[in-house]
Amino acid sequence: MNIQDYLKQQQERIDQFLDQVVPPGHILAKTLYESMRYSLLGGGKRIRPILTLAAAEAIGSKNNGVLPYAAALELIHTYSLVHDDLPAMDNDDYRRGRPTNHKVYGDGLAILSGDALLTMAFELCSQPASESPIPAERQIQIISEVALGAGHDGMVGGQVMDIQAENQDIDLLTLQTIHNYKTGKLIRSAVRVGGIWAGATSTQLERLTGYAEDIGLAFQIADDVLNMTGTREELGKDAGTDAKRGKKTYPSFYGIDGARELAAECISRALRRLEDFDEQAEPLRALANYVIQRRN
Amino acid sequence: MNIQDYLKQQQERIDQFLDQVVPPGHILAKTLYESMRYSLLGGGKRIRPILTLAAAEAIGSKNNGVLPYAAALELIHTYSLVHDDLPAMDNDDYRRGRPTNHKVYGDGLAILSGDALLTMAFELCSQPASESPIPAERQIQIISEVALGAGHDGMVGGQVMDIQAENQDIDLLTLQTIHNYKTGKLIRSAVRVGGIWAGATSTQLERLTGYAEDIGLAFQIADDVLNMTGTREELGKDAGTDAKRGKKTYPSFYGIDGARELAAECISRALRRLEDFDEQAEPLRALANYVIQRRN
Numbered sequence: 001m002n003i004q005d006y007l008k009q010q011q012e013r014i015d016q017f018l019d020q021v022v023p024p025g026h027i028l029a030k031t032l033y034e035s036m037r038y039s040l041l042g043g044g045k046r047i048r049p050i051l052t053l054a055a056a057e058a059i060g061s062k063n064n065g066v067l068p069y070a071a072a073l074e075l076i077h078t079y080s081l082v083h084d085d086l087p088a089m090d091n092d093d094y095r096r097g098r099p100t101n102h103k104v105y106g107d108g109l110a111i112l113s114g115d116a117l118l119t120m121a122f123e124l125c126s127q128p129a130s131e132s133p134i135p136a137e138r139q140i141q142i143i144s145e146v147a148l149g150a151g152h153d154g155m156v157g158g159q160v161m162d163i164q165a166e167n168q169d170i171d172l173l174t175l176q177t178i179h180n181y182k183t184g185k186l187i188r189s190a191v192r193v194g195g196i197w198a199g200a201t202s203t204q205l206e207r208l209t210g211y212a213e214d215i216g217l218a219f220q221i222a223d224d225v226l227n228m229t230g231t232r233e234e235l236g237k238d239a240g241t242d243a244k245r246g247k248k249t250y251p252s253f254y255g256i257d258g259a260r261e262l263a264a265e266c267i268s269r270a271l272r273r274l275e276d277f278d279e280q281a282e283p284l285r286a287l288a289n290y291v292i293q294r295r296n
Numbered sequence: 297m298n299i300q301d302y303l304k305q306q307q308e309r310i311d312q313f314l315d316q317v318v319p320p321g322h323i324l325a326k327t328l329y330e331s332m333r334y335s336l337l338g339g340g341k342r343i344r345p346i347l348t349l350a351a352a353e354a355i356g357s358k359n360n361g362v363l364p365y366a367a368a369l370e371l372i373h374t375y376s377l378v379h380d381d382l383p384a385m386d387n388d389d390y391r392r393g394r395p396t397n398h399k400v401y402g403d404g405l406a407i408l409s410g411d412a413l414l415t416m417a418f419e420l421c422s423q424p425a426s427e428s429p430i431p432a433e434r435q436i437q438i439i440s441e442v443a444l445g446a447g448h449d450g451m452v453g454g455q456v457m458d459i460q461a462e463n464q465d466i467d468l469l470t471l472q473t474i475h476n477y478k479t480g481k482l483i484r485s486a487v488r489v490g491g492i493w494a495g496a497t498s499t500q501l502e503r504l505t506g507y508a509e510d511i512g513l514a515f516q517i518a519d520d521v522l523n524m525t526g527t528r529e530e531l532g533k534d535a536g537t538d539a540k541r542g543k544k545t546y547p548s549f550y551g552i553d554g555a556r557e558l559a560a561e562c563i564s565r566a567l568r569r570l571e572d573f574d575e576q577a578e579p580l581r582a583l584a585n586y587v588i589q590r591r592n
Binding site: 146177 | 318319321322324325327328329332375379382384385402403404405406407408410411412414415416418419421422423424426428431432433435436437439440442443444446447448449452453454455456457459460461470473474477
């Protein structure tokens with residue numbers, strides 16, 4: 001399959017859904033909606049929701065019903081970027097080639113827009129059971145999965161670890177833990193949500209989870225490499241920021257070539273996890289390879 | 297019934313639950329847990345979760361099973377205070393008689409702790425259906441209720457309205473709308489969650505909703521009055537801050553006495569909504585009166 005065509009198609013499907021997800025809302029809070037839409041529709045790669053769709057497809061469902069849950073993961077990813085870019089955190093001025101949310105709307109609005117995007121993720125996941133094509137029990141399981149991947153023992157926990165490790169001489173195990181929490185756990189949830197939605201058996205879900213953990217690690221290693229080798233134009237944000245901040249990265253332990261090799265090993269392992277899946281898992285397989293070949 | 301005894305008893309019940317809710321977690325994110333606990337266990341009045349418990353009781357259930365949902369509302373209230381106090385928002389140094397979260401842990405950690413508290417609210421609401429004493433459909437309805445009350449079209453929307461109205465010459469209708477979103481909607485959700493949990497009929501839920509809207513308004517009017525008449529010792533935070541910021545309040549439209557009268561009218565209306573409820577609604581009735589008699 002052609003991964004570029006597949007990505008483009010799925011991105012459009014997700015973008016179309018996301019475009020309708022934030023309603024114009026109350027006139028007195030107009031800026032909130034503008035600010036939410038500014039970051040949500042700012043042209044992300046949509047990796048996490050695409051993983052959700054691809055995981056559901058691997059289990060046998062290409063149904064649109066999974067879109068709200070896939071979108072929820074993108075809302076959470078977006079909120080984390082908005083908060084991460086704040087002066088009190090990474091203090092980044094550019095994101096996806098445009099000024100960051102707080103640069104346009106101010107710090108207060110950026111904090112609140114992030115809060116609203118996070119909350120809306122759970123609004124999307126809790127559509128009335130009567131309108132949902134899956135059993136309510138499964139819906140609860142998905143919500144739990146999203147909350148765990150995003151929260152104190154997931155992504156947010158990882159961001160705190162990351163802040164505390166800045167300018168510290170951390171070892172490789174610590175680096176891996178930070179990345180696992182900061183990036184890995186939400187990617188893991190994205191894949192598992194697709195699987196749960198489509199009714200994966202416990203064996204299937206276990207394999208999907210392993211796949212997600214492997215590509216999550218590869219994704220982060222590739223990110224570290226891109227931060228060193230990419231240009232500002234390719235990345236849509238400042239390049240070389242990790243080194244400037246004195247952050248330890250995979251290349252600082254393994255060198256650039258060593259890090260690339262390690263990422264490739266993760267991808268091989270991820271593909272082996274899918275050996276028992278049929279051709280419906282082709283998108284998942286193609287995504288694994290894409291993760292380390294991408295330019296941004 | 298003695299409202300002070302009732303409040304103390306329920307506060308202890310909730311505080312005990314909240315104390316166990318934030319686990320020590322990963323050693324690398326230790327500060328996150330400290331910061332979450334600092335704000336969560338800082339001695340709040342627990343009005344929202346107590347309303348949830350009292351609403352469940354009014355429908356006939358005194359069961360502990362509602363505690364995770366009641367706690368979720370307190371987590372959301374707490375996160376909103378942590379974010380609200382940030383320099384980028386209200387820039388408050390004191391809360392409940394202690395330095396605010398960002399004063400102790402820094403702005404970055406305060407943002408992330410708020411994010412984690414909000415996410416944890418949904419973790420609490422999505423406990424496995426197999427361990428839940430209520431049907432999964434009802435659990436979904438509760439999660440939706442919480443997300444709607446807290447998000448873009450609820451509390452966060454209200455905070456945005458509030459920011460945008462600062463130093464504006466707003467009219468009474470605008471003031472009411474802001475307060476309804478900023479404070480009323482989450483109080484409404486707190487009451488409704490208790491009702492839904494306990495299996496309220498649609499008529500009962502409608503009456504509980506009316507009750508909640510009435511006391512929500514009274515609560516905010518009383519808050520405005522307290523901000524003008526209370527001392528720093530009573531409030532546990534700076535007094536007279538609204539006037540200093542040039543914020544329009546109920547007393548600025550009605551005067552202090554007029555505002556107090558208006559709050560009392562809201563409470564009478566709230567009590568009439570409960571006319572058809574039996575003695576199990578006594579806590580709800582007592583809470584209505586407490587809302588306008590409190591000193592902080």
